[in-house]
Amino acid sequence: MKTIPSLMFIGGFLGAGKTTAIRALGKILKRRGISTAAITNDQSDGLVDTAFLADNGFSTQEVAGSCFCCNFDGLLQAITKNIESIHPDIILAEPVGSCTDLVATVIRPMLDKMNNKVNTLAFSVLVEPQRWVELVDNYDDEISSVKFLFDKQLEEADFIVITKSDTLTMDELNKLLKEVRSKYPGTEVHSISAKEGIGLEKWVDLIQVTPPGEKWLKEIDYDEYAKAEADIGWLNAQLFVKFPEPVDGNTFSVKMVDNIKSRVAELNGHIGNLKILVVGRNESVKCGTSHAESKPLLENRFADSIDNVNVTINVRATLSPGDLSSILSGTVDYIKKKDQAEASILYLNTFRPAPPNPTYRYDQYD
Numbered sequence: 001m002k003t004i005p006s007l008m009f010i011g012g013f014l015g016a017g018k019t020t021a022i023r024a025l026g027k028i029l030k031r032r033g034i035s036t037a038a039i040t041n042d043q044s045d046g047l048v049d050t051a052f053l054a055d056n057g058f059s060t061q062e063v064a065g066s067c068f069c070c071n072f073d074g075l076l077q078a079i080t081k082n083i084e085s086i087h088p089d090i091i092l093a094e095p096v097g098s099c100t101d102l103v104a105t106v107i108r109p110m111l112d113k114m115n116n117k118v119n120t121l122a123f124s125v126l127v128e129p130q131r132w133v134e135l136v137d138n139y140d141d142e143i144s145s146v147k148f149l150f151d152k153q154l155e156e157a158d159f160i161v162i163t164k165s166d167t168l169t170m171d172e173l174n175k176l177l178k179e180v181r182s183k184y185p186g187t188e189v190h191s192i193s194a195k196e197g198i199g200l201e202k203w204v205d206l207i208q209v210t211p212p213g214e215k216w217l218k219e220i221d222y223d224e225y226a227k228a229e230a231d232i233g234w235l236n237a238q239l240f241v242k243f244p245e246p247v248d249g250n251t252f253s254v255k256m257v258d259n260i261k262s263r264v265a266e267l268n269g270h271i272g273n274l275k276i277l278v279v280g281r282n283e284s285v286k287c288g289t290s291h292a293e294s295k296p297l298l299e300n301r302f303a304d305s306i307d308n309v310n311v312t313i314n315v316r317a318t319l320s321p322g323d324l325s326s327i328l329s330g331t332v333d334y335i336k337k338k339d340q341a342e343a344s345i346l347y348l349n350t351f352r353p354a355p356p357n358p359t360y361r362y363d364q365y366d
């Protein structure tokens with residue numbers, strides 16, 4: 001008989017690489033004979049991450065409509081469904097990238113209430129090197145809300161994971177590790193490249209021996225937190241695109257992300273994450289970028305041309321919902337013109353997150 005599953009929360013700012021890491025961990029653990037399931041989370045439905053993980057063979061449950069902390073019961077239901085459906089050894093759960101105070105509102109309540117159902121592991125907070133440079137080394141206080149969320153996330157981490165190590169030289173990586181360790185001296189710091197499959201096994205091994213939930217935020221101003229989250233606008237949308245003749249789906253995906261990205265920049269928006277999932281007849285690709293300066297990256301590639309596709313689009317950027325809607329209309333017009341394609345918006349939801357109102361908050365020593 002199986003023992004209770006472990007529950008590993010993988011947090012970190014928008015675009016830090018959480019979903020990519022979950023997919024990579026799933027593959028590595030499978031090779032060790034360890035089964036995994038995933039839980040995704042968003043303030044709204046229409047999530048690229050859920051579809052992407054499901055397309056990659058994950059048993060995935062989604063908590064949509066509010067974050068884990070504000071819908072603790074939804075999180076419990078997702079855990080139960082995962083356990084009932086595939087009895088995984090490890091459940092990998094990804095909280096919303098703009099959320100913080102997760103240790104007091106999710107990890108510690110989980111340790112207290114669900115101890116007999118899941119073994120909650122130490123809380124990992126993922127950090128993208130480019131975001132560290134932007135928010136720590138070259139910080140410009142125009143994006144103080146983003147900085148507030150990022151700093152709070154790191155303050156409560158049991159375990160800090162530098163992601164995308166493949167984008168750094170060895171010297172750059174060592175310098176960054178040193179800097180992070182000196183800023184967060186009591187926290188385990190490790191680096192991975194989910195793309196190259198580096199550092200993942202060590203992360204899983206270290207996480208098992210790191211005590212969970214020790215560094216909950218002793219101070220957080222919820223008004224400031226609400227304001228910081230609401231500075232970021234969200235767009236979740238779905239399009240149907242039909243081309244007059246088959247086109248290269250990889251080029252289409254990259255151009256579409258580039259087009260949205262340049263429209264965000266024209267409006268002086270700051271990208272948290274921008275990602276699309278393009279689903280053709282038998283294949284799908286994810287394409288995205290988490291910075292204006294970076295080229296869109298493709299995960300998976302279309303082997304064949306595409307003739308009609310469904311595209312799920314998620315944009316998180318420091319722009320108003322109205323601006324995000326007009327960006328999408330502009331990109332739809334661009335697709336219609338450029339490829340003489342038919343393009344229709346099947347679903348659109350733009351909003352700013354509502355103020356966080358956690359189900360529980362454990363802020364005392366037990």
Ligand SMILES: Nc1nc2c(ncn2[C@@H]2O[C@H](COP(=O)(O)OP(=O)(O)OP(=O)(O)O)[C@@H](O)[C@H]2O)c(=O)[nH]1
Pocket residue numbers: 012013014015016017018019020021049096097163164165166167192193194195196273275287288289290297298299
């Ligand atoms: N070079 C490189 N890129 C990566 C790696 N991991 C993730 N990325 C890219 O970083 C971007 C963001 O990755 P995601 O996994 O979607 O990040 P996330 O933290 O789940 O983002 P949100 O759910 O939107 O908060 C994508 O374009 C990925 O392709 C990595 O190890 N190396």
Ligand SMILES: [Mg+2]
Pocket residue numbers: 018019020049094
């Ligand atoms: Mg994600």
